[in-house]
Amino acid sequence: MNRSRPDSIIWFDWLYWSAIFVNFVEEVVFNSLDPESILQSMVVLGFMVFVWYMIARRANNIFRWIFAVLTFIGCGFFSLALLAFNFEAGFAYDVSPVELWFSGISYALELCGVICLFLERSQDWFESTG
16 A cells, blocks of 8 residues: 655645635634634634544545535635625625635635645545545
C-alpha cells in the first residue's frame, strides 16, 4: 500500500489551513469574543480539523465528498449574501464589505482545495490508500 501523498494533497493541506486561518482572523476581527462564541468556534475548529485528518491523512473518500458538498453549499450561501449586500436587503446591513472579502477569500481557498482533491493524482491516491 503506497502511503506517499501526491503534491495535490499537499496543496490541499496548505489551502485548507489557509482557509481556516482566514476564518479565524475573520472571527477575531468581526465577532464578539464572549464565551459562547468562543465555544462555538472551538467546536467548528475541531470539526474542521477532523475533516482535514480524514481527508489528508486517512484518504477517506466519504469525507472528501462531504467536504466538497459542504464547500459548494457554503459558496451558494455566500453568493446569496453577496447579492443581498449589493441590493441592500434588510438582513445584510450588519455585514461589512471587509467581512465579505474575508469570506470570499476563504471560500476561494476552499474551492481550490476541492479542485486539488479531484485531480487525477489525488483520485489515484484515494483509490490506492482509502
